[in-house]
Amino acid sequence: xxxxxxxxxxxxxxxxxxxxxxxxxxxxxxxxxxxxxxxxxxxxxxxxxxxxxxxxxxxxxxxxxxxxxxxxxxxxxxxxxxxxxxxxxxxxxxxxxxxxxxxxxxxxxxxxxxxxxxxxxxxxxxxxxxxxxxxxxxxxxxxxxxxxxxxxxxxxxxxxxxxxxxxxxxxxxxxxxxxxxxxxxxxxxxxxxxxxxxxxxxxxxxxxxxxxxxxxxxxxxxxxxxxxxxxxxxxxxxxxxxxxxxxxxxxxxxxxxxxxxxxxxxxxxxxxxxxxxxxxxxxxxxxxxxxxxxxxxxxxxxxxxxxxxxxxxxxxxxxxxxxxxxxxxxxxxxxxxxxxxxxxxxxxxxxxxxxxxxxxxxxxxxxxxxxxxxxxxxxxxxxxxxxxxxxxxx
Ligand SMILES: *Cc1c(COP(=O)(O)O)cnc(C)c1O
Numbered sequence: 001x002x003x004x005x006x007x008x009x010x011x012x013x014x015x016x017x018x019x020x021x022x023x024x025x026x027x028x029x030x031x032x033x034x035x036x037x038x039x040x041x042x043x044x045x046x047x048x049x050x051x052x053x054x055x056x057x058x059x060x061x062x063x064x065x066x067x068x069x070x071x072x073x074x075x076x077x078x079x080x081x082x083x084x085x086x087x088x089x090x091x092x093x094x095x096x097x098x099x100x101x102x103x104x105x106x107x108x109x110x111x112x113x114x115x116x117x118x119x120x121x122x123x124x125x126x127x128x129x130x131x132x133x134x135x136x137x138x139x140x141x142x143x144x145x146x147x148x149x150x151x152x153x154x155x156x157x158x159x160x161x162x163x164x165x166x167x168x169x170x171x172x173x174x175x176x177x178x179x180x181x182x183x184x185x186x187x188x189x190x191x192x193x194x195x196x197x198x199x200x201x202x203x204x205x206x207x208x209x210x211x212x213x214x215x216x217x218x219x220x221x222x223x224x225x226x227x228x229x230x231x232x233x234x235x236x237x238x239x240x241x242x243x244x245x246x247x248x249x250x251x252x253x254x255x256x257x258x259x260x261x262x263x264x265x266x267x268x269x270x271x272x273x274x275x276x277x278x279x280x281x282x283x284x285x286x287x288x289x290x291x292x293x294x295x296x297x298x299x300x301x302x303x304x305x306x307x308x309x310x311x312x313x314x315x316x317x318x319x320x321x322x323x324x325x326x327x328x329x330x331x332x333x334x335x336x337x338x339x340x341x342x343x344x345x346x347x348x349x350x351x352x353x354x355x356x357x358x359x360x361x362x363x364x365x366x367x368x369x370x371x372x373x374x375x376x377x378x379x380x381x382x383x384x385x386x387x388x389x390x391x392x393x394x
Contacts, residue, residue, distance in 0.1 A: 011139075011140050011141075011142065014139060014142075015136065015139055015140070016136075016139070020355075020359060022340070022344070023041065023343065023344070023347070023353070023355075023356070026344060026347055026348065027039075027347070027353060030347065030348075030351060035351045036351055037351045037352075037353055038350075038351060038352045038353065038374060038378055038381060038382045038385075039353040039373075039374075040352060040353055040354055040370050040371045040372075040373060040374060040379075040382065041343075041353035041354055041355045041369075041371065042355075042371060042373065043181060043243075043327070043328075043371060043373075044248050044371075044373060045242070045243055045246045045248060045327065045373060046373045046374060046375075047246045047301070048246060049245065049246050049247050049250070050245060050246065050287065050290065050294060052286050052287075052290060053245060053247065053283045053284075053286050053287045053290075054283070055286075056282050056283045056285070056286035057279055057280065057282065057283035057286075059282075060278070060279035060280075060282035060283060061279040063279070065278075066277070066278035066279040066282065067278075068278075069274045070274060070275045070276060070277065070278040070281065071275070072266065072269070072270045072274065072275060073101060073102075073266060073275075074100075074101060074102030074254075074275055074276065074281060075102075075278055075281045075282075076096065077281075077282075077285060078102055078276075078281040078282075078284060078285050079096035079097070079100050079101075079102065080096045081284070081285040081288045081289060082094075082096065082100045082102070082254050082256065082288065083095070083096045083099070083100050083256075084288070085288040085289075086100070086224075086226075086256060089213070089214075089224075090224040090226065090227055091227070092224060092226045092227055094226075094256055094257075095259070098259045098262065098263065099232075099256060099257065099258075099259055099262065100254060100255070100256045100262075101254060101255050101256075101262050101265065101266055102252070102253075102254045102275060102276055102281060102284075103238075103252075103253040103254055103255060103276075104251045104252075104253075104273060104275070104276060105240060105242065105251040105252065105253045106209065106211060106238040106239060106240040106242075106253030106254075106255070107133045107253075108251075108253070108273075109238055109253060109254075109255050109265065110133045110134065110137055110175075110207070110209065110238055111133050111136065111137035111140065112137075112265060112268055112269060112272070113137070113207060113236070113255070113261075113265050114137030114138045114140065114141045114143070114173075115137070115140065115141050115268060116264045116265050116267070116268040117172070117173060117205060117261070117264060118137075118138055118141035118142070118143040118172065118173060119141070119142070119143075120141070120142030120143070121142065121143070121144055122141075122143050122144065122172045122173070123143070123144050123146060123167065123170040123171045123172055124138040124143040124144065124145050124146065124171065124172065124173045124174075124175070125146050125148055125163070125167075125171050125173070125174040125175070125204070126138060126145050126146070126147065126148065126174075126175050126361075127147075127148045127149075127150050127158055127175070127176060127177075127363070128147045128148065128149055128150065128360070128361035128362050128363030128364070129150065129182055129183060129357060129360035129361045129362075129363040129364030129367075130175065130177065130360055130361055130363075131177055131181050131182070131209060131360070132359070132360065132361075134175040134176075134177065134207075134209065135175075135361060137175075138173070138175075143173075146167055146171070147361070147362065147363065148163065149363050150183065150185075150363055151363070152332075155185060156180060156183040156185035156330075157178075157185065157187055157191055158176060158191075158195070160194055160195060160198050163198075168198070168201075168202040168204070169202055171202060171204050172204065172205060173204065173205045173207060174195075174199060174204050174205070174206055174207065175207045175209070176195065176206070176207070176208055176209070177208065177209040177210075177211070178191070178208075178210075178222065178223075179212040179213065179215070179216065179222055179324070179325035179326045180212075180326065181211065181212065181326060181328060181369075182328055182330055182355070182357065182360045182364060182367075182369040183328075183330045184323040184325065184326040184328045184329060184330050185330075186216075186220065186222060186324045186325050187223070188223075189223045189227075189228075192223050192225060192227070192228050192231075193228055196225070196228045196229075196230055196231045196234070196235070199234045199235065200230060200233065200234055203234075204234065205234060205235070205236075205261065206225065206231070206234055206235035206236075207235070207236055207237075207238070208224075208225040208235060208236070208237045208238070209237075209238045210222065210224060210225070210237050210238065210239055211238065211239065211240045211242070211243055212243060212325050212326040212327070213239075213325070214243075214244040214295050214298070214299075215243060215244065215298065215299060215302055215325055215326055215327055216299065216324060216325040217299055217302070217303040217306065217323070217324055217325065218303070218322070218324060220324040220325060222325055224237060225237045225257070226256065226257055231257070232257055232258055233258065234258065235257050235258060236255050236256065236257035236258050236261050236262060237255065237256055237257050238253060238254075238255050239253060239254050239255075239256070240252070240253040241253065241284055241287055241288075243327065244295070244298060245287040245290075247284075247287065250280055250283070250284070251276070251280075252276055252280060252281075252284045302327050302372050304376065305372040305374075305375075305376060305379060306322070306323060306329070306372060307322075308376045308379055308380070309329060309370065309372065309379050309383070310322065310329065312379065312380065312382075312383035313329070313331065313383070313393075315383070315387070316383070316386055316387060316391065316392045316393060317392045317393035317394050318331060318332070318393040327371055327372045327373060328369050328370065328371055328372065329369070329370045329372070330357070330367055330369055330370075331354075331367060331368050331369070331370055332366060332367055332393065333357075333366055333367060333368060334391075334392065334393050334394060335394075338356075338358075338365060338366070339356035339357040339358045339359075339364065339365055339366060339367060339368060340356045340358060342354075342356070342368060343355065343356040343368050344356075345391075346368075346386070346389075346391060349385075349389040349391065350382070350385035350386055350388075350389050350391070351385065352382045352385055352386065354368040354369065354370055355368060355369040355370075355371070356368055357369060
């Protein structure tokens with residue numbers, strides 16, 4: 001029985017339809033039929049959490065000091081581990097008391113930041129395509145979202161000059177993400193300098209999502225927003241342990257940057273949650289303390305898969321430029337077919353799951369995202385099935 005006399009709140013009903021729903025249905029049906037699915041649709045790393053992290057968790061879980069409510073702002077030792085890691089990786093010094101806040105995964109923090117800072121009707125600038133939380137968060141908050149269209153011609157970079165002054169003057173928050181999910185685009189340091197100058201000029205809160213900085217290849221080192229002088233006055237940056245450390249299920253991320261913005265997010269969160277289980281904060285500390293040689297191994301794994309898949313796709317007619325970071329390839333649909341239809345048809349014909357680009361907003365139409373979350377033998381099997389089904393870029 002549907003409860004037609006109890007309607008969900010407007011904020012829930014106003015959310016755009018969930019593109020993954022039909023895909024999930026088809027996936028379930030294919031599994032029931034015993035089809036061997038190759039799921040390259042998720043952003044879920046396929047490897048296990050590194051053993052030093054698991055070992056630290058097992059020790060910490062036995063310590064009864066970790067069994068109570070954790071401190072709202074996270075444990076001091078995890079916050080110190082965050083700021084030490086940040087300094088090691090980016091050369092930026094941060095105060096562990098107030099400039100770093102642990103989160104129940106960065107998605108939680110991104111959406112709550114939107115709730116903490118966006119009033120109904122506030123103008124919010126969000127690129128399209130984008131990671132869904134970057135537009136769903138502002139949508140839940142009732143913000144007036146202005147799309148910043150990205151495309152191949154501008155290398156999937158935000159064109160700041162194309163934002164009309166009147167829009168920039170009204171805007172309160174801008175979300176962005178390089179290296180990017182879903183496009184795998186990276187932004188040069190000059191872009192970060194420009195966007196900081198733009199945000200300072202127009203008094204806009206800059207929210208940067210740097211989830212993929214450690215998954216970079218070929219000597220490329222992504223830029224942190226906070227490396228740019230003056231960025232801390234107007235910006236915050238989100239990080240996650242989900243991707244780099246194969247910890248997606250543990251729910252650990254953090255935000256760094258402007259003290260007063262982080263304080264606002266913390267105030268909201270003290271009314272919502274108690275933060276991360278203290279034993280998991282110990283484990284997360286162990287992750288951040290692992291030597292850079294661990295990161296080298298992760299990077300090699302994804303780079304090998306990237307090269308393998310780019311070559312496989314080339315045999316099927318696709319020219320995909322070498323990505324410098326992330327665990328994704330952003331692949332154009334063959335001419336004349338839309339994202340959803342292409343992803344569904346690939347799934348039905350081959351059992352290979354791809355994410356339709358329009359799941360990332362209007363700007364993702366015409367593309368699918370392929371995740372590098374299987375070993376090369378499985379990726380090879382996926383390519384063989386596409387070839388067999390005569391799915392090509394032509
Ligand atoms: C995976 C991902 C996240 C979410 O990470 P969690 O910390 O697991 O919530 C955030 N932003 C981007 C761009 C992502 O791809």
